[in-house]
Amino acid sequence: MTALKTSSPELTGPILTTTQLEQVSRLASSLNQQQAIWVSGYFAGLSQQAPAALLAPDAMLAPGVGSHEAPAAVPGTRLTTILYASETGNSKELAGSLADAAKAEGIEAKVADVADYKVRSLKDEQDLLIVAATHGEGDPPQTALDFFEFLEGRKAPKLPEVRFAVLALGDSTYEHYCSAGRRVDERLAELGAERIAERVDCDVDYEDDAEEWIASIVGQLVASRPESDGAATNGAVAVPAAGGVSTPSAFSKKNPFSAEVIDNLVLTGRGSTKETRHVELSLEDSGLDYQPGDALGVVPQNDPALVSTLIEKLSLDAEAEVTVKKEPASLTDALTGGFEITAATPRFLEHWAELADSAELRALCGTDQAKERTAFLHDHHVLDIIDRFPAPGVEAEQFTAGLRPLQPRLYSIASSLAAAPDEVHLTVSTVRYSLHDLERTGVASGYLAGLTDEDATVPVYVQSNDHFHLPDDDAPILMIGAGTGVAPYRAFMQEREERGADGKSWLFFGERNFRSDFLYQVEWQAMLKNGSLDRLDLAFSRDAAEKVYVQDRLRARGRDVYAWLEEGASVYVCGDATYMAPDVNTALTDLIAEHGGFDEDGAQEYLADMRRNHRYRLDVY
Ligand code: NAP
Numbered sequence: 189m190t191a192l193k194t195s196s197p198e199l200t201g202p203i204l205t206t207t208q209l210e211q212v213s214r215l216a217s218s219l220n221q222q223q224a225i226w227v228s229g230y231f232a233g234l235s236q237q238a239p240a241a242l243l244a245p246d247a248m249l250a251p252g253v254g255s256h257e258a259p260a261a262v263p264g265t266r267l268t269t270i271l272y273a274s275e276t277g278n279s280k281e282l283a284g285s286l287a288d289a290a291k292a293e294g295i296e297a298k299v300a301d302v303a304d305y306k307v308r309s310l311k312d313e314q315d316l317l318i319v320a321a322t323h324g325e326g327d328p329p330q331t332a333l334d335f336f337e338f339l340e341g342r343k344a345p346k347l348p349e350v351r352f353a354v355l356a357l358g359d360s361t362y363e364h365y366c367s368a369g370r371r372v373d374e375r376l377a378e379l380g381a382e383r384i385a386e387r388v389d390c391d392v393d394y395e396d397d398a399e400e401w402i403a404s405i406v407g408q409l410v411a412s413r414p415e416s417d418g419a420a421t422n423g424a425v426a427v428p429a430a431g432g433v434s435t436p437s438a439f440s441k442k443n444p445f446s447a448e449v450i451d452n453l454v455l456t457g458r459g460s461t462k463e464t465r466h467v468e469l470s471l472e473d474s475g476l477d478y479q480p481g482d483a484l485g486v487v488p489q490n491d492p493a494l495v496s497t498l499i500e501k502l503s504l505d506a507e508a509e510v511t512v513k514k515e516p517a518s519l520t521d522a523l524t525g526g527f528e529i530t531a532a533t534p535r536f537l538e539h540w541a542e543l544a545d546s547a548e549l550r551a552l553c554g555t556d557q558a559k560e561r562t563a564f565l566h567d568h569h570v571l572d573i574i575d576r577f578p579a580p581g582v583e584a585e586q587f588t589a590g591l592r593p594l595q596p597r598l599y600s601i602a603s604s605l606a607a608a609p610d611e612v613h614l615t616v617s618t619v620r621y622s623l624h625d626l627e628r629t630g631v632a633s634g635y636l637a638g639l640t641d642e643d644a645t646v647p648v649y650v651q652s653n654d655h656f657h658l659p660d661d662d663a664p665i666l667m668i669g670a671g672t673g674v675a676p677y678r679a680f681m682q683e684r685e686e687r688g689a690d691g692k693s694w695l696f697f698g699e700r701n702f703r704s705d706f707l708y709q710v711e712w713q714a715m716l717k718n719g720s721l722d723r724l725d726l727a728f729s730r731d732a733a734e735k736v737y738v739q740d741r742l743r744a745r746g747r748d749v750y751a752w753l754e755e756g757a758s759v760y761v762c763g764d765a766t767y768m769a770p771d772v773n774t775a776l777t778d779l780i781a782e783h784g785g786f787d788e789d790g791a792q793e794y795l796a797d798m799r800r801n802h803r804y805r806l807d808v809y
Pocket of ligand 1: 738
């Protein structure tokens with residue numbers, strides 16, 4: 189046993205069961221030091237305690253890891269660690285699938301969120317597999333910022349002993365596609381680590397590419413096992429379906445539940461400049477459950493009017509047969525539920541450039557045209573491209589071959605199961621705008637807005653969002669949200685009310701106009717009255733000549749906000765990622781500096797420390 193202890197001051201001694209202690213003992217004598225450290229971390233994970241040497245406190249293990257049997261670590265076996273940097277849960281899910289696929293081949297891997305990973309352990313890794321999502325305009329997920337800062341900083345160690353592979357997730361409609369994964373991949377190579385395989389970049393329809401990558405990586409790991417003849421799998425590993433690891437219900441992203449629409453109301457009042465809806469769905473008999481902070485995946489259908497317009501513009505037969513997910517379908521069905529037909533991707537541009545034989549489009553596809561291409565795609569949906577660059581005689585299948593599969597959309601859940609059993613509520617802002625004199629509607633928000641019939645149903649699944657869950661009942665919470673970003677706070681407060689949580693709570697809410705856009709006004713006021721919500725600050729941006737935003741309210745209440753932080757409050761930010769979240773971050777930094785007596789660096793460190801301790805949580809896009 190002593191071999192498993194390290195001199196690290198962080199080794200606080202995880203509590204293991206007797207069986208686990210016996211397993212550790214048996215293994216200990218045959219392991220070298222690195223293997224021993226890895227195994228101690230592994231068992232620490234099993235005991236749900238802080239893994240001794242590798243993970244920081246609050247370490248979170250991927251689904252399935254806690255239920256693994258003892259690792260089959262044998263002398264000479266390379267140790268495998270799988271890290272994920274996840275924003276919406278896809279990378280985490282794939283990390284779990286990779287671990288399962290490795291396990292099926294007798295390779296035990298430790299799985300961790302980079303947010304919980306002790307970066308100093310990097311140099312002790314042997315085989316390091318990373319699944320990294322890119323968020324917003326090319327950034328790593330919020331929770332991965334510290335990991336990236338360390339990895340790309342001067343303190344990052346040389347890693348000549350480490351082998352690695354990176355799977356990057358992203359969205360090709362963005363200019364900095366998969367840039368987080370690319371950064372990790374390039375940096376690890378720069379630090380001297382050896383690539384096991386080339387990085388694979390996956391678009392929003394990542395499943396097939398990811399499965400292939402997983403199979404190939406596990407094949408490589410098997411091949412490099414000292415006792416292996418390398419021919420056991422030859423890369424052809426049975427991979428569990430992505431998404432099959434986290435949801436105990438029979439319903440998942442791949443098999444969504446058809447939820448009945450119970451209610452679909454416009455929340456915004458007369459005269460509002462926007463339409464925000466409250467949608468209630470039934471989860472009865474689905475077995476689906478969720479926690480406040482989680483998201484609901486909605487599988488939408490495209491606007492039938494847009495489908496008809498496209499078919500007409502292309503002079504195609506609505507019943508022509510095309511292939512969707514390897515199955516035959518009519519063109520109408522394919523364009524309704526199979527493919528994205530609004531925003532175009534760079535791949536569609538390339539595809540259409542050839543079909544339309546357009547030099548202008550071809551020029552836009554050049555590698556040096558990223559900015560121009562992004563600007564063009566911003567202004568030109570699929571419909572606008574085929575309209576402006578006709579391709580006479582194009583066939584149905586030629587057209588759909590350039591489109592990408594229709595993706596589900598995630599919405600923050602606005603209810604708590606404790607308060608509304610068997611239900612899930614959403615707060616949805618219907619996206620409507622005009623482009624080239626044509627009225628457009630957001631794919632999922634428009635679809636949901638149209639579900640007003642009594643027997644309407646919608647395919648849904650639950651996407652867990654560990655980074656945005658509530659703290660302990662007695663911890664104070666500060667909730668900051670603008671527009672529909674208020675949704676998860678309704679879930680938080682319902683849950684806290686039901687549980688009789690005694691932690692204080694304070695909501696900062698911003699919208700356009702008090703009269704028409706004070707979402708859930710009556711509910712907040714009732715909560716204030718019954719004492720479950722302690723404070724409410726409102727910022728209505730369009731009621732006065734000068735704009736007022738949530739961050740202005742935060743600054744104005746700076747002294748009290750700082751006092752709450754000092755009392756251990758957790759801060760939540762939900763809503764727009766591009767402008768609001770950075771502005772709120774600046775306001776928090778400023779008020780911490782002012783009221784805590786820090787310089788700017790000190791205030792930033794204060795916030796970074798909160799983030800590391802899961803007390804500063806963002807759910808923004
Ligand atoms: P919205 O109308 O876009 O904005 C709501 C309020 O925020 C308005 O009063 C707006 O003011 C104000 N605002 C504008 N710029 C701001 C800034 N820099 N800082 C603070 N407030 C600012 O609201 P919405 O249509 O409901 O959309 C909300 C946003 O949240 C969307 O971007 C949505 O995608 C996002 N969202 C994200 C999540 C998530 O990540 N889980 C959940 C829900 C919503 P003015 O318009 O008057 O300038």
